Amino acid sequence: MKMKVAGLINLGERETYIKELTQFRPLATVPFAGRYCLIDFMLSSMVNSDIENVSILVKDKFHSLNDHLSFGKWWDLDRKTGGLRVLYPDIKEETAFEGDLQRLRSNLLYFEKMKVDHILMTRSNYVGNIDFKSAFAIHAQNDADITVLTKNVKNGKTRVDLLGLDILMKDGEKVYIGRNLGNQQEFELGIEMYFIKKRIFLEIVREALEEGRESSLSGAIKRRLQSYKVITHSLEEEVLPIYSMQQYYNASLRILETEHAKELFYKNGNIFTKTKDAPSSLYMSGSQVKNSLVANGCVIQGTVENSIIFRNVHVGKNAVIRNSVVFQGANICDDAQINFAVLDKRSFIGNGRVLMGDGGLPYFVGKGARIL
């Protein structure tokens, strides 16, 4: 009845270009869309596609992640059979600070025992509401060893935000994954999602560990694509990669487009997340809110336009927020003005302060920062 697939979300993502948001948290738990974390979209897509067994290969910053995951309960993954499993590095070994391939080593037995035939390998930092059931059907029908999921891009030369990401190359039947350097107008973007037979997965990981030349799990797979029966499948769903602050900001504001929001929040099932028990938001006399996404628990007296407001944000009298992303618990006092900014959790912007960033480089205010 159910597909025999286990999910594996590999959190060994590059965080170089989004350092501001990942100082205290992994990319997986970067807040997104008013009440979610990035990883919620991948977890919910998997759960809504009837994948009942999800492993998360973690690297560091466990606190934020564990708080959020809560043993999987928000995704109904706190199960006796299957469910959520966090794969920790064995920090006793010397390999603790090596690549994700080494981190996987102490978990190989776990994958062997798992009663599934296929693994869906993904990352946490691609935002989409993805129907993995349909994608898996193609993988299964073709009896592929590996199915590389991709996303078609038509305007590649102008998409600066996709530079440096994976790009799919074909040479007859052979599939390669290279880097997008912006030279091609139309191409298939690699989104780091693979269906892979468990047997092949274990074979590749073992081989790579034995050879000892590699430290990256995805690298090990990419370099061996030519040795297996590989097919590709281009997803219809919108999938947005988040590797940089600019990508984060753009992806955030895109949710204000109604059609995109509908797809992202509802198309293949709801998006689940940790609940916070905030009351409904209160709009007071004098508030002016336009084209904005507002989470619960806010009290709004001022003006909010083209912005994403997370839970429990207070916006004072005559305060103005435009084109900004404001995280949970921020306090924007009376008469403050904020434009093109990303405000991290519990930031405090005092009376009448003016913060002005740019659409190309949003102004960032760190977690708990107080601008008095």
Add this chain to the structure above:
Amino acid sequence: MKMKVAGLINLGERETYIKELTQFRPLATVPFAGRYCLIDFMLSSMVNSDIENVSILVKDKFHSLNDHLSFGKWWDLDRKTGGLRVLYPDIKEETAFEGDLQRLRSNLLYFEKMKVDHILMTRSNYVGNIDFKSAFAIHAQNDADITVLTKNVKNGKTRVDLLGLDILMKDGEKVYIGRNLGNQQEFELGIEMYFIKKRIFLEIVREALEEGRESSLSGAIKRRLQSYKVITHSLEEEVLPIYSMQQYYNASLRILETEHAKELFYKNGNIFTKTKDAPSSLYMSGSQVKNSLVANGCVIQGTVENSIIFRNVHVGKNAVIRNSVVFQGANICDDAQINFAVLDKRSFIGNGRVLMGDGGLPYFVGKGARIL
């Protein structure tokens, strides 16, 4: 109504003398008494004493621990307010492999925020069913900064098993903690349990971190006992320290004493643990079981005497087990003979094999080992 105390179980225990059992697991999850792990006794004692907020400061070997803890659900600690929290080291920092004091550093804010006035610091490797409510009453009545819990020992000179452990020394009002070298016949054994005002706890940890000379949390507290209002309280309950294989073996076999078992399993509330869904144990014709503790899921055809048999153990025809501790899933085939042994999980002892240890040094068979 409830006492405002948070528990802190520090897993930075010395494992030097119990290496066999702690190769794949921390001391906290060493199996004990047929269906428990060592830490279950501390967790259950806390929960039964109405402590609803328990932190576990971990060092390494997370898998075994996380599997067992399951977000606290077996102890009803999977709560919205309070509940169980695992304090991970921040493995990004250089301090990851330093002492528990350093591991605590990134968690200080968490303790500050906690709405409690006192902390109960303990370890996971003291087995007892302890009424912390009464002990706390004494701490509170005396308005002590720190209350050191101890256990009276009357036959110290003959108790080789207590050598090297903490011993309480008094100099007038001043309290010191030294090492037991076996020179005293009657003394108060230090069992590494302290009630400590949260304010004092934070003060000591901050001071020790600032000075930078120490790496051990308990060391930092012990060395500062003279600076605070310290009282001591000797527990009535039996409390058995488990630092060595010999202590482990002796403590295991002590459960076969009825009065001790009654106290340990029932006196201050039941002991909770992860459930495993095994059926009742089946005793077949020809089985002979005497003075033994047998967990569920076993199928027994042979003889078992003076032993602790964990879940899902199979004992074949004419097999004989005496004076031994046999962990979950072990298979003792027909005609095998085992005496004075500790068999780790899923060990396999073939037909007719004979293993013979000694009460002073039990024979150890490792996890999954096959003696064919």
Add this chain to the structure above:
Amino acid sequence: MIKDKMIAMLLAGGQGARLKQLTEKNAKPAVHFGGKYRIIDFALSNCANSRITNVGILTQYQPLALSMHIGIGGPWDLNRHKGGVEILPPHMTTEGGQWYDGTANAIYENLNYIDIQDPEYVLILSGDHIYKMDYRKMLEFHIEKEAAVTISAITVPLYEASRFGILNTREDGSIYEFEEKPKEPKNDLASMGVYIFDWKILREWLIKDHDNPDSFHDFGKNILPGMLEEGRRLYAYNYAGYWRDVGTVESYWQSNMDLLDPENTLNLFDEDWRIYTKNYDVPPQYLSETCHVERALINEGCIVHGNIKNSILSTSVVVEEGAYVEDSILLPGAHIGKNAVLKRVIVLSHEDVEEGTKLGDGEITIFGSVDHGLIL
């Protein structure tokens, strides 16, 4: 045996017929309130915040939405192995079936359940009041006064006192007279229907009352006056704060509207006394370019293109462009078509107000024929 000092028994079986279509197919405690909540969330959250971890919920009338709402008790931290929440419906025995007949009878029928919990004190609650209260403080008072029963009481305007059970007390709070809905009240101290009983004493009385053929088996009418007569120590515990019995459409509407005042004393925003409820996995609310919102309480999942004034929008309500909603309560999933005009209207859940509809005059109007109480 589970041993808790005090357990709560929450009466949630009533219909609340004066709420009309709101309760025709749904028990009153499950009626939506305040954009995000149901009425019973207040009593349940009070239990959670008072650290009462053992709550029996007595259901009888149309319990489906209620029991699906409570589920495993997670939102109130009542999903416990020991204690937790237990739903107690009427049931059959070898002597046949017995519907609950009066508040005291409902408790009597569950004597067995309470005996298993083995409490010292039993807190009797009603699932249809809006308030925040720390029952621990009331228990401390009860213990201090060595009372047989303590009744939580609130001062009401004297002209309204005849709607309530009125407590006539001495200076120390002890009750010397109990008048159920008196025509000429001597006092303005009304019972809130929140009682703490010593279980032993209550247990005796429930059995005695059950055997009395003349009794209505009601706490207010029979048990409390009876205990007073017997010379038991009854005390009034003075509660000051927001408290409403939202028993009529008008009081339900008014109590919702109270929430629009940022200084309202119920204060849903107090992080130290959260009101918990079941969560629905819907996105944040979206307020579009064309909307105008003034004084409103809006919940997750809403999409607002139109104009909102002095109104409450519950989960996943949609208000289309040009619509005008004033002094109204829109229940979950309601859809307000373009240019519709609503004043003083309660739109039942999942109802569709068609484009251009004009609704409401002086009286409060309920739009929709019946509310099943379901959200998604």
Add this chain to the structure above:
Amino acid sequence: MIKDKMIAMLLAGGQGARLKQLTEKNAKPAVHFGGKYRIIDFALSNCANSRITNVGILTQYQPLALSMHIGIGGPWDLNRHKGGVEILPPHMTTEGGQWYDGTANAIYENLNYIDIQDPEYVLILSGDHIYKMDYRKMLEFHIEKEAAVTISAITVPLYEASRFGILNTREDGSIYEFEEKPKEPKNDLASMGVYIFDWKILREWLIKDHDNPDSFHDFGKNILPGMLEEGRRLYAYNYAGYWRDVGTVESYWQSNMDLLDPENTLNLFDEDWRIYTKNYDVPPQYLSETCHVERALINEGCIVHGNIKNSILSTSVVVEEGAYVEDSILLPGAHIGKNAVLKRVIVLSHEDVEEGTKLGDGEITIFGSVDHGLIL
């Protein structure tokens, strides 16, 4: 809306009066079985192992032990946000209270609940049979045959067939005749009371049946024969394996005794099809120096000083020194005093057999006046 392909509705409201004291104060599905379990655990575990995550449990008769046992559904992995377990008792509406009257009526009264789940198929189960079954395979069969209803069937000895609903089938499994407890059965294929219905078709029939004043509102007597008459496709799904309706004291005793045979086909030790149940936090069993145990199934928490032969000891049973227990079932918390001798006895839970008592002869004896079904 929750969308699951197939949901289960588990009938657990019956008394099972032939189990005498075992069910006088406890519903049959909650009766203890096999040392560790209750009867309903088998159907619930079958659901869990078949990955059916949406189970409605219909209760009516003495449901307290049952509903405390099921709790939040954790043991069966049914403590879910979506779907999971839902207890469905009889309830009141504006038209008054309505007890469940027949198996089909019980489902009819919960139409609303099933509609919310919006399934394609509904699996009807009974909470009082001991068996292991993968309902997924039955659903595959049902889909393959394009059946309106598929009935799980088992071959019984022909001389016992008149106790069952007998299915007369063609070679392909299609049913051409349905006989409820026939005096002269033509066939040995008996219905196990496990049905898969297409929900749309069942829904129509439930409404039709409800309006029929002559109906007993029973699946076996009315719905199934009616569908057959109407020309619907009814199929028998052949089940081979251990299956018992433990409806009498004798069959209950025998089915327990079956477990002592290590080769029994129910096989509780199969790790791929675990039977789940609520866990009690008690230590392992202790067998003392003086005990003698031969052929026994013993559960956690037991303390055995005496002699046990061919017997089942449930949770926390104590057998004192010199006692002799043979061919007996000791329910949770039973205490057998010194030198007592028991043969073919069922000791009810928490009963105390005093020192030196001799009990049992040829007939199976039940010791104790009533079992409340509670463990601790």
